[in-house]
Amino acid sequence: RVPNEDRARLSVLISLFFAASTLFALSAGVIQSVGALTLIAWIAAQLPGLDYRNQGTGRSMQRVFVPLFLGVMALLIAAAGLFELRDAVRFEVVFAGDTRTVLVAIAVAVFGWAMMGQVLLHIWLLHGVVAPGPSLPLLLLGVPLLGLSGLSVFEAQLPGVAPWLTSAAGVSAFLLAVFACFQADILRVMACLVGAVSGLAFLAISLGGSGVAMALFLTQGLGLALLLWGAARVVRANGGDGDLAHMGGRKTALPVTYFTMLIGAAGVSGLGLPVVYAGAPLGLGGFEAMGVLLTLAANAGALWIVLITLFFTALAVWRAMLLCFQGDARKALPSESIVEERATRWVLSALALLVVLAPARITPDAVAVPAPFLAAPALIFAASLIVAAALFVWRLDGTGKLTRGLGAPGETLSQGGQIDKLASTLVIAPGQWVGRTLGHTLDAALLDALMTRLARALLPPLAGWWHRLGSGRAAPYALTALVGVVLLSTIVAMVGA
Amino acid sequence: MDNLLSILIFTPLLAGLILAIFLRGDDDAARQNAKWLALTATGATFFVALALFVGFEPANLGFQFEESRVALFGLSYRLGVDGISLGFVMLTAALMPLAVGMSWTLTERVKEFVIALLTLETALLGAFLALDVVIFVFFFELAVIPAYLMAGLWGRKASGVSALKAWLYTLPGTVLMIFALMAMAREAGTTDIADLLRHNFASEGQGALWLMIAASVALKAGIWPLHTWLPGLALRAPLVVGMLISVLVLKLGLYGFIRLSLSMLPAGTEAYGTVLMALAGIGIVLALLAAFAEEDLGRLLAYVAVSQTGIVVLSLVARGGMSFDGATMAIVSQGLALAGLFGLALMLEERGGTREVSGFGALKVRMPRLSWAFMILVLALAGMPGSGGFVALVLNALGVFPVSVAAAVVLAVGTALTAALALVLYRKIMLGGLVKETLKLVPDLQRREQVIVGLIIASLLLLGLFPGLLLDRTAPALTELASQLATLQ
Numbered sequence: 001r002v003p004n005e006d007r008a009r010l011s012v013l014i015s016l017f018f019a020a021s022t023l024f025a026l027s028a029g030v031i032q033s034v035g036a037l038t039l040i041a042w043i044a045a046q047l048p049g050l051d052y053r054n055q056g057t058g059r060s061m062q063r064v065f066v067p068l069f070l071g072v073m074a075l076l077i078a079a080a081g082l083f084e085l086r087d088a089v090r091f092e093v094v095f096a097g098d099t100r101t102v103l104v105a106i107a108v109a110v111f112g113w114a115m116m117g118q119v120l121l122h123i124w125l126l127h128g129v130v131a132p133g134p135s136l137p138l139l140l141l142g143v144p145l146l147g148l149s150g151l152s153v154f155e156a157q158l159p160g161v162a163p164w165l166t167s168a169a170g171v172s173a174f175l176l177a178v179f180a181c182f183q184a185d186i187l188r189v190m191a192c193l194v195g196a197v198s199g200l201a202f203l204a205i206s207l208g209g210s211g212v213a214m215a216l217f218l219t220q221g222l223g224l225a226l227l228l229w230g231a232a233r234v235v236r237a238n239g240g241d242g243d244l245a246h247m248g249g250r251k252t253a254l255p256v257t258y259f260t261m262l263i264g265a266a267g268v269s270g271l272g273l274p275v276v277y278a279g280a281p282l283g284l285g286g287f288e289a290m291g292v293l294l295t296l297a298a299n300a301g302a303l304w305i306v307l308i309t310l311f312f313t314a315l316a317v318w319r320a321m322l323l324c325f326q327g328d329a330r331k332a333l334p335s336e337s338i339v340e341e342r343a344t345r346w347v348l349s350a351l352a353l354l355v356v357l358a359p360a361r362i363t364p365d366a367v368a369v370p371a372p373f374l375a376a377p378a379l380i381f382a383a384s385l386i387v388a389a390a391l392f393v394w395r396l397d398g399t400g401k402l403t404r405g406l407g408a409p410g411e412t413l414s415q416g417g418q419i420d421k422l423a424s425t426l427v428i429a430p431g432q433w434v435g436r437t438l439g440h441t442l443d444a445a446l447l448d449a450l451m452t453r454l455a456r457a458l459l460p461p462l463a464g465w466w467h468r469l470g471s472g473r474a475a476p477y478a479l480t481a482l483v484g485v486v487l488l489s490t491i492v493a494m495v496g497a
Numbered sequence: 498m499d500n501l502l503s504i505l506i507f508t509p510l511l512a513g514l515i516l517a518i519f520l521r522g523d524d525d526a527a528r529q530n531a532k533w534l535a536l537t538a539t540g541a542t543f544f545v546a547l548a549l550f551v552g553f554e555p556a557n558l559g560f561q562f563e564e565s566r567v568a569l570f571g572l573s574y575r576l577g578v579d580g581i582s583l584g585f586v587m588l589t590a591a592l593m594p595l596a597v598g599m600s601w602t603l604t605e606r607v608k609e610f611v612i613a614l615l616t617l618e619t620a621l622l623g624a625f626l627a628l629d630v631v632i633f634v635f636f637f638e639l640a641v642i643p644a645y646l647m648a649g650l651w652g653r654k655a656s657g658v659s660a661l662k663a664w665l666y667t668l669p670g671t672v673l674m675i676f677a678l679m680a681m682a683r684e685a686g687t688t689d690i691a692d693l694l695r696h697n698f699a700s701e702g703q704g705a706l707w708l709m710i711a712a713s714v715a716l717k718a719g720i721w722p723l724h725t726w727l728p729g730l731a732l733r734a735p736l737v738v739g740m741l742i743s744v745l746v747l748k749l750g751l752y753g754f755i756r757l758s759l760s761m762l763p764a765g766t767e768a769y770g771t772v773l774m775a776l777a778g779i780g781i782v783l784a785l786l787a788a789f790a791e792e793d794l795g796r797l798l799a800y801v802a803v804s805q806t807g808i809v810v811l812s813l814v815a816r817g818g819m820s821f822d823g824a825t826m827a828i829v830s831q832g833l834a835l836a837g838l839f840g841l842a843l844m845l846e847e848r849g850g851t852r853e854v855s856g857f858g859a860l861k862v863r864m865p866r867l868s869w870a871f872m873i874l875v876l877a878l879a880g881m882p883g884s885g886g887f888v889a890l891v892l893n894a895l896g897v898f899p900v901s902v903a904a905a906v907v908l909a910v911g912t913a914l915t916a917a918l919a920l921v922l923y924r925k926i927m928l929g930g931l932v933k934e935t936l937k938l939v940p941d942l943q944r945r946e947q948v949i950v951g952l953i954i955a956s957l958l959l960l961g962l963f964p965g966l967l968l969d970r971t972a973p974a975l976t977e978l979a980s981q982l983a984t985l986q
Contacts, residue, residue, distance in 0.1 A: 038887070039882055042876065065920055069916050073909035073913050074909070076890070076894050083898075435785075436787075451666060455665055
């Protein structure tokens, strides 16, 4: 439970987040968007600071803010470029393939990359998981959604760099999906999945499919929201411990949470969620979005990477679900554990129903989707479930003991920690070395060393002169006054001449 | 009102003379009298500056409130203010009473310290308002004497060496500037700044003149790589003196660059502007990296000042109307934010007995007001919306991009690094574990400190929410300068 003193702050932060998001949505210009996004980045950074399990060193706050702020700065560069390049009459910029429009495109891409938590700038997703449970979907899904919206607005600036973006986004989504399969912490699994889904949406935009990108993110995003809320509930019931190795058999204690997460898992893994699609009767809209994505990807030669990413995404979801809820409890719930109270059951059930029944009118781009691509999501769903169950069952070995490999999260270092070490080695340590070298070594050497020696040599005679002035004798005063008069006269004479 | 500028300039000096002549003794009463007189004088100066600000007519592009007298040896005493100098004057007048407030706990040689501070204010205001190059150079050089004396005499061990070193740094620049200005005065046949601004100097000579003046202002303004005197001085000097030097004395250099190099020698800027932009860009990043590795708060903030100077220089050399506005806003708002951070560092030093970043921790729960103030100021420095820093950031980006995309990228990277540094500082000082038992019961901001910090934060928010208050007055003159430079390109 979020401590009382932090609830007020949490409420304020959530309200501010909605206000800033509204400001972003209503922004008439890019500069207002930059301002709104900067506020959102700061608010997002405050949420992990409310981590009641670990009243913080603030490292999470820093690691959430900096990547997001980098993204916002990239948008500012893009804004400056768009401002300079805009057509005076139409106020729009057409991608012309010249250096400046390419740079604008890159800046827009960097903005989207950071906001949507793609590889190298995905660190904020992993650190954001320590935010209080109620705010997790807001942080981990809301921010990428804003990035996606921004990217959609600037879609026209991306054509020249689209092939590179497609490849990069595909690789990033794949990597994040794979990372999700190796995470020890259930919340970090979900965070990586958010990144993977965002990466697929990014890929869709690079292929010109902003409609399908939004459809994909909304359907899978709704599923992820249920998974995030549910995972937060599980972690809380587990006494703050999110390690999958310390779970198992939780569906008995947390039935509503289990059911909620099951719906979310179905949405993410390809089965999709029931939506009203183009006026037709209730259908499973996720199929449509994934089918369109696969079609676009096939046309661009990125089919296999999308398929594999979707498979690993689904696998990661089922792995987490099975490890958490199935089998025997590998570690008992803490005696003081707060399991599902009636209020929690009602809230989670209402959320799940809302997600399932809310009519999301999805109109993906007008793309003719071949039948195999419509069937592919269902096949991915089935395959991933079978593979995960087989791995899970096989790993149990009849004794409930986990061994090394895919199902042994306790043995695997959390990927976030490894990235922290990598960032420290590749970025922070060299930066600090440069800073120390410049600030302490180079600054103190060369010109500064010469000046220091000169100052040390001059100080004693000057101090002696000052002392003599204070002695009250006339001679030092007279000499000083004479030197002053000579100097002043020289200057005046030169000026006068 | 006649003689408004003279009143503005010499009120602090008059108060200093009164203190020097009439104040006797070094007991508590004498110290209090000295501080209160200084506060009254600097406060009065601020209100006179406010009257100047309110009475300033933006549509009038020339110099206003002009005063002209013949002084000694035929030299002319001429003063005036335009949109370019107005921002500098307001920043100086606003920060000086706050500097007096920050020095309130000083107990050693208070009278002398206060006299030096008042003399510094007179020198700074005189330089910003001078309309004759001789008067300008006089005040320009006069400013360093009290600043470095304060750093040397009230500083830590070996502060005298650092102060003398800083002065030795600026000495060659002074000589070069005097030679350059004399050459310009000889060619134009006048030492009047307004006339020099109208004069078209020979293109072939502008390059050399520009370099000579640029060397001087680069040393004074702490432009990389001629900045090394500043961190060393800031390490030894009291934090309030570090603030005065890092915020105000550096701005003196920038003013000299705008008034002399940019405005009078456009061909020189055209020829060497790219080099200066490159140096400024390198300085922005390298100074921030050095700040990351820094432990002493005074030196850390001095490096941040060097970085901020680089940002302003970058915007000025871009020579666009928008970048000039951005530079003006950066000078005022970032100056205020930096001054506030120096003030908080001083407050932390008084409580913790140290200026090391690692000497603090877990202060957020113990000092919530200071923690909030710290967060607001570091975010303002990083360009958070709602503060003047954001306005400066946007204007600079829009103004610099058309001139150089690389410079715009460096600007953005520098801002992101500033934000990262800001959060690292906040994290290390306000969060984490308690480092010393003596900090367990440390008191939060007292009333005096709340007033100082509150005024600075209020000013930053005012500039952020109503930037027109400043820019409406400064922009016309800057736009005029930008258009003149554009026609010459």
